[in-house]
Amino acid sequence: MNRVTKSGSFVSIVLAFLLAAGTLHAGLDAEPQDIEKALQNAFDTYKDLQQGANADYIPALAKVDPNLFGIALITVDGRLYTAGDVKSEVSIQSISKVFTMARVIQDSGPAAIESNMGVDATGQVFNSIVAVEQYQGSEMNAMVNPGAITATSMVQGENRDARWGNIISTYSAFAGRELTVLEDVYQSEAATNQRNQAIAMLMYAYGHIKGDPLEATDIYTRQCSVGVNATDLAAMAATLANGGTNPVTGTKVIDADRVPPILAVMATAGLYDDSGKWLYATGLPAKSGVGGGILAVSPGKFGIAVISPPLDAAGNSVRAQKAITDISNALGGNPYAYRPQ
Numbered sequence: 250m251n252r253v254t255k256s257g258s259f260v261s262i263v264l265a266f267l268l269a270a271g272t273l274h275a276g277l278d279a280e281p282q283d284i285e286k287a288l289q290n291a292f293d294t295y296k297d298l299q300q301g302a303n304a305d306y307i308p309a310l311a312k313v314d315p316n317l318f319g320i321a322l323i324t325v326d327g328r329l330y331t332a333g334d335v336k337s338e339v340s341i342q343s344i345s346k347v348f349t350m351a352r353v354i355q356d357s358g359p360a361a362i363e364s365n366m367g368v369d370a371t372g373q374v375f376n377s378i379v380a381v382e383q384y385q386g387s388e389m390n391a392m393v394n395p396g397a398i399t400a401t402s403m404v405q406g407e408n409r410d411a412r413w414g415n416i417i418s419t420y421s422a423f424a425g426r427e428l429t430v431l432e433d434v435y436q437s438e439a440a441t442n443q444r445n446q447a448i449a450m451l452m453y454a455y456g457h458i459k460g461d462p463l464e465a466t467d468i469y470t471r472q473c474s475v476g477v478n479a480t481d482l483a484a485m486a487a488t489l490a491n492g493g494t495n496p497v498t499g500t501k502v503i504d505a506d507r508v509p510p511i512l513a514v515m516a517t518a519g520l521y522d523d524s525g526k527w528l529y530a531t532g533l534p535a536k537s538g539v540g541g542g543i544l545a546v547s548p549g550k551f552g553i554a555v556i557s558p559p560l561d562a563a564g565n566s567v568r569a570q571k572a573i574t575d576i577s578n579a580l581g582g583n584p585y586a587y588r589p590q
């Protein structure tokens with residue numbers, strides 16, 4: 250017993266020394282050079298991969314450079330690692346759903362989400378009307394359009410400007426900088442979002458949206474048009490990995506006990522009808538957007554994000570899925586993967 254305690258305290262002293270010396274990261278059993286190598290390997294492996302295509306049902310998205318490719322990882326102790334283009338912005342699209350859900354969960358509690366749209370995967374595409382009809386707008390989740398537009402309608406605020414302000418300031422706190430809307434993307438989607446308007450009307454008809462469904466759709470369209478780069482998305486993911494406190498700015502954005510229900514819905518529905526396949530390969534709660542971004546969370550370890558616009562048939566970035574899978578698995582990011590010593 251004594252020996253165990255002694256060697257245990259020796260190990261703790263060495264660990265504390267390595268952490269202080271900056272050679273190891275809290276929670277992540279990898280050296281900085283291993284992290285850099287993992288990012289660079291993934292970048293080199295996939296930079297010339299020509300698979301998938303930009304989304305074009307929102308006309309502005311078809312015009313984005315398909316070669317844009319950036320990878321960023323931020324550890325829970327706030328260190329940033331990058332490869333490729335981590336400065337160029339794309340629209341956040343469906344990744345926004347996570348952070349509007351976070352706002353609602355923080356202000357109204359997890360039960361409000363569960364009772365108003367559910368926390369189950371639909372197994373359908375993200376803008377499925379069949380999924381609404383099947384259970385009259387229940388038994389779904391905040392990562393698909395009907396649940397997401399409903400979550401947007403639940404954001405608090407005295408008027409439309411206050412509700413929007415609440416959303417954009419939440420996203421900015423997660424990212425650690427002031428984010429803004431890409432107006433061309435907003436205009437392009439606002440002119441072509443009739444299907445989302447119809448979905449919102451149905452959610453209103455079934456009693457899930459209490460206010461004006463078209464206002465909710467318009468604010469949702471605006472939230473989807475917020476511009477982000479790979480570093481922003483990594484910071485947003487790292488804030489969730491770090492229990493709701495942005496590890497770079499030190500700002501507490503949401504309470505730590507609000508994070509697990511968000512990660513649970515990301516795990517079951519973050520990559521739409523391919524969420525099971527994704528979880529099988531990585532174990533990571535994640536979220537994709539048709540702008541080409543994917544972010545993923547390794548709780549207590551790191552947040553990672555990749556931007557690359559070409560998507561597969563399910564609407565998920567091809568390069569981003571491959572790069573995050575390789576990097577996370579190389580760094581021991583899978584929360585289900587316990588290796589007995």
Ligand code: DON
Pocket residue numbers: 342343344375376394438445470473537538539540563564565
């Ligand atoms: O509502 C839409 O269709 C888009 N603003 C967002 C969809 C999206 O990103 C789905 N992602 N894979």
